[in-house]
Amino acid sequence: MDKSSKPSELYQRIWKIINQIPEGKVATYGQIARIAGLESNARIVGYALHSLPEGADVPWHRVINSGGRISLRKDNEYYHIQKALLENENIVFNNEKIDFKLYGWLL
DNA sequence: CTGGTGACCATTA
């Protein structure tokens, strides 16, 4: 592919994919990484999310880890924000976990 | 280029 891709473009690509996640659905870092062409680089997705600017039109809260859980710690401010946003989309937490059978993207 | 870090993942104990 084009090697003129700038490093930041990778983030843009990841954010764009996340932006395609419909309301009421969730996706894992691994899923997004695979779609973005980063087969085994789920960490990059997380890194891109942490680098995400405030006020961005990206539903980053719909991105969770492989266990269907929020990767952040409970003492982290964003943990509560993400949980609140997800619940706002009719997504139900089952003991701090999300059921992919019901809310999994592309599923 | 080197070293450190990370909103991950899977395995092992």
Place this chain on the structure above:
DNA sequence: TTAATGGCCACCA
């Protein structure tokens, strides 16, 4: 269940 380890690769100083 939690904790530690290795692997993967991009970003930053």
